[in-house]
Amino acid sequence: xxxxxxxxxxxxxxxxxxxxxxxxxxxxxxxxxxxxxxxxxxxxxxxxxxxxxxxxxxxxxxxxxxxxxxxxxxxxxxxxxxxxxxxxxxxxxxxxxxxxxxxxxxxxxxxxxxxxxxxxx
Numbered sequence: 001x002x003x004x005x006x007x008x009x010x011x012x013x014x015x016x017x018x019x020x021x022x023x024x025x026x027x028x029x030x031x032x033x034x035x036x037x038x039x040x041x042x043x044x045x046x047x048x049x050x051x052x053x054x055x056x057x058x059x060x061x062x063x064x065x066x067x068x069x070x071x072x073x074x075x076x077x078x079x080x081x082x083x084x085x086x087x088x089x090x091x092x093x094x095x096x097x098x099x100x101x102x103x104x105x106x107x108x109x110x111x112x113x114x115x116x117x118x119x120x121x
Contacts, residue, residue, distance in 0.1 A: 009117030022095030033104035
């Protein structure tokens with residue numbers, strides 16, 4: 001079974017940085033879409049960054065220019081570098097992946113999810 005194990009969350013002061021990691025097992029990087037989502041208290045889950053099978057990155061406007069999604073195929077790990085953090089970035093963060101050849105466009109396409117990690121700014 002595919003497993004996504006996330007790490008790297010925590011508390012940081014406004015303006016600070018954090019890097020989230022998502023280690024995948026039984027999943028072939030580059031086969032589908034991988035992404036980062038977050039859910040703040042009382043709000044709906046939102047998709048903030050995706051990386052498709054061709055290496056194309058997309059970002060929600062709320063994080064564009066501050067967050068960077070990347071992957072290390074050798075380590076089977078997805079990353080989210082978060083810079084210039086502010087209080088509005090406080091949320092539970094999740095990484096997720098689609099099955100092979102899955103598209104990034106729909107949240108419903110993401111079948112595999114991590115356990116989530118809290119980021120507090």
